[in-house]
Amino acid sequence: MPLAHRVPDLGALELLLAVARLGSLGRAARELGITQPAASGRLRAMERQLGVALVERSPRGSRLTDAGVLVTDWARRIVEAAEAFDAGAQALRGRRDARLRVAASMTIAEYLLPGWLVALRTQRPDTAVSLLAGNSAAVAGRLLAGEADLGFVEGLDVPPGLDGTVIGHDRLVVVTAPGHPWARRGAPLPPAELAATPLILRERGSGTRQVLDAALAACDGPAPPLLELASTTAAKAAAVSGAGPSVLSELAIDEELAARRLVEIPVAGLPLRRALRAVWPTGHRPTGPARDLLGLTAR
Amino acid sequence: MPLAHRVPDLGALELLLAVARLGSLGRAARELGITQPAASGRLRAMERQLGVALVERSPRGSRLTDAGVLVTDWARRIVEAAEAFDAGAQALRGRRDARLRVAASMTIAEYLLPGWLVALRTQRPDTAVSLLAGNSAAVAGRLLAGEADLGFVEGLDVPPGLDGTVIGHDRLVVVTAPGHPWARRGAPLPPAELAATPLILRERGSGTRQVLDAALAACDGPAPPLLELASTTAAKAAAVSGAGPSVLSELAIDEELAARRLVEIPVAGLPLRRALRAVWPTGHRPTGPARDLLGLTAR
DNA sequence: CTGACTCATCAGTCCAGCTTATGCCCTCAT
DNA sequence: ATGAGGGCATAAGCTGGACTGATGAGTCAG
Numbered sequence: 001m002p003l004a005h006r007v008p009d010l011g012a013l014e015l016l017l018a019v020a021r022l023g024s025l026g027r028a029a030r031e032l033g034i035t036q037p038a039a040s041g042r043l044r045a046m047e048r049q050l051g052v053a054l055v056e057r058s059p060r061g062s063r064l065t066d067a068g069v070l071v072t073d074w075a076r077r078i079v080e081a082a083e084a085f086d087a088g089a090q091a092l093r094g095r096r097d098a099r100l101r102v103a104a105s106m107t108i109a110e111y112l113l114p115g116w117l118v119a120l121r122t123q124r125p126d127t128a129v130s131l132l133a134g135n136s137a138a139v140a141g142r143l144l145a146g147e148a149d150l151g152f153v154e155g156l157d158v159p160p161g162l163d164g165t166v167i168g169h170d171r172l173v174v175v176t177a178p179g180h181p182w183a184r185r186g187a188p189l190p191p192a193e194l195a196a197t198p199l200i201l202r203e204r205g206s207g208t209r210q211v212l213d214a215a216l217a218a219c220d221g222p223a224p225p226l227l228e229l230a231s232t233t234a235a236k237a238a239a240v241s242g243a244g245p246s247v248l249s250e251l252a253i254d255e256e257l258a259a260r261r262l263v264e265i266p267v268a269g270l271p272l273r274r275a276l277r278a279v280w281p282t283g284h285r286p287t288g289p290a291r292d293l294l295g296l297t298a299r
Numbered sequence: 300m301p302l303a304h305r306v307p308d309l310g311a312l313e314l315l316l317a318v319a320r321l322g323s324l325g326r327a328a329r330e331l332g333i334t335q336p337a338a339s340g341r342l343r344a345m346e347r348q349l350g351v352a353l354v355e356r357s358p359r360g361s362r363l364t365d366a367g368v369l370v371t372d373w374a375r376r377i378v379e380a381a382e383a384f385d386a387g388a389q390a391l392r393g394r395r396d397a398r399l400r401v402a403a404s405m406t407i408a409e410y411l412l413p414g415w416l417v418a419l420r421t422q423r424p425d426t427a428v429s430l431l432a433g434n435s436a437a438v439a440g441r442l443l444a445g446e447a448d449l450g451f452v453e454g455l456d457v458p459p460g461l462d463g464t465v466i467g468h469d470r471l472v473v474v475t476a477p478g479h480p481w482a483r484r485g486a487p488l489p490p491a492e493l494a495a496t497p498l499i500l501r502e503r504g505s506g507t508r509q510v511l512d513a514a515l516a517a518c519d520g521p522a523p524p525l526l527e528l529a530s531t532t533a534a535k536a537a538a539v540s541g542a543g544p545s546v547l548s549e550l551a552i553d554e555e556l557a558a559r560r561l562v563e564i565p566v567a568g569l570p571l572r573r574a575l576r577a578v579w580p581t582g583h584r585p586t587g588p589a590r591d592l593l594g595l596t597a598r
Numbered sequence: 599c600t601g602a603c604t605c606a607t608c609a610g611t612c613c614a615g616c617t618t619a620t621g622c623c624c625t626c627a628t
Numbered sequence: 629a630t631g632a633g634g635g636c637a638t639a640a641g642c643t644g645g646a647c648t649g650a651t652g653a654g655t656c657a658g
Contacts, residue, residue, distance in 0.1 A: 085377055
């Protein structure tokens with residue numbers, strides 16, 4: 001049952017990627033700061049665990065087998081997620097010598113920022129980043145109090161006292177489990193039907209909820225929620241389990257859509273896009289690392 | 300330097316998710332098959348490693364802190380990638396008692412199948428799946444030889460002797476590193492300019508390459524490649540490093556686009572969509588687990 | 599033939615994480 | 629009030645997995 005016993009640990013996965021990239025156990029071992037026998041043993045243990053040969057060893061080096069190519073790509077997904085975790089965690093530590101302090105809304109902090117921080121680290125490895133996550137008002141407060149250098153918010157407008165630039169868009173998507181009747185409709189859903197149906201929603205006050213309320217106000221607002229949950233993930237889980245339709249950021253559900261655990265329900269002509277903005281106190285254009293981070297997100 | 304020392308191992312991440320879900324260290328420990336002190340120690344070690352308190356302990360249970368919510372969501376990404384890895388690896392083992400044998404093209408096997416297999420396992424936990432990855436011809440061969448029950452191919456047509464159904468679409472996307480001149484263009488790229496520019500491509504014979512060759516044939520085919528690489532990942536890495544423009548499946552690059560390691564270059568009116576199809580030998584409609592798997596992918 | 603690579607094997611050390619046993623705190627029912 | 633029960637922390641002891649370091653075998657170039 002526990003996943004950890006069936007999946008190699010992160011060190012082994014990194015080793016596999018290094019072998020794939022460098023073509024040699026020894027070189028991979030050196031790069032990871034372990035000895036060659038350790039790498040040999042570890043790789044062998046991983047192959048035994050998976051029951052598949054991953055690399056062909058030869059006196060001139062090692063190459064991936066066919067299965068190895070596949071496994072390596074799956075492993076890369078895990079390692080990339082781990083890099084994002086690491087980037088986020090480092091930022092969260094909020095070290096005293098922090099030079100770049102970022103404040104971001106929940107959705108951006110969860111799904112976008114870790115990737116940006118990974119990219120920033122390749123440009124400026126020494127920059128220590130600290131991260132605070134909250135709603136738009138909290139982000140604005142931090143910026144105005146001088147406690148953050150750069151903010152990210154999603155929403156319809158720029159909070160007063162701040163300047164900003166649009167760095168992208170986020171679309172709210174109506175989703176259901178694949179078995180739901182809406183998943184079999186031929187035609188797009190009329191907004192009025194969406195507005196009349198009880199949905200699985202985030203709690204009032206979240207950015208997602210605000211946008212939906214505004215968009216459905218013309219059709220007598222959303223109906224009383226079927227469930228009102230405190231986190232995006234909880235709402236996602238409820239929708240996947242078939243509890244009912246939900247409206248979520250497309251950033252949060254790409255994997256569920258790809259795996260068909262959720263399906264998107266088209267809705268006729270409803271403005272469910274919202275801008276993602278980088279923001280800063282009026283007049284204080286970002287400089288230094290904040291400017292670099294901004295450069296990674298907008299162009 | 301090694302990532303594994305800065306990111307908690309999978310067991311710890313699973314524990315964190317269980318605590319978040321169940322609201323108690325003891326219950327989480329029981330679910331994972333360890334004792335409560337082990338869970339307590341492990342969680343404490345993780346908090347020490349990250350330098351952040353993740354859960355608030357009280358005599359009535361444990362709740363996530365603000366930082367804990369964020370960390371839990373990043374952890375979930377890792378665990379989901381690990382689940383996909385596990386599903387793929389189990390299929391790869393090709394156990395003797397396998398009941399569902401799947402043959403799939405590389406792109407589908409890498410990026411989509413693991414997710415589907417995770418979903419299938421919730422429906423049919425006992426089904427053992429085996430997986431073979433190859434090009435379209437290899438998939439067709441396996442099916443016609445009775446060595447596979449269900450196939451997945453990407454491409455322009457259905458191989459002879461097979462029936463199939465379209466389960467989705469894949470778009471080929473022109474991408475560059477953010478610093479490339481094309482990334483600053485205002486207008487979409489004319490197809491002729493794309494056709495005249497040396498690109499980073501997969502080797503001839505890959506499905507990706509076939510579609511691109513066909514689409515650019517009208518403009519005198521693609522120019523001789525800048526680099527010709529054996530795997531999608533290698534091409535991706537070359538593009539990210541700024542070696543030049545590349546054309547890749549959108550399935551392979553969503554994370555690079557989100558993190559702005561790559562940017563998409565719009566191209567004016569070029570048919571770079573290709574169908575993803577489930578296929579089976581003519582007359583042998585899928586039944587049993589194959590039918591279930593098909594149900595998860597198409598609707 | 600020698601040196602420079604590759605990888606595998608063996609023996610020995612060490613530590614991370616587990617279990618068991620215990621204690622404290624809080625709440626709730628008797 | 630008092631005990632039962634659930635929550636968590638700490639301490640002591642064990643064990644297995646993973647590392648190092650030394651060594652040997654195979655391949656290739658000079």
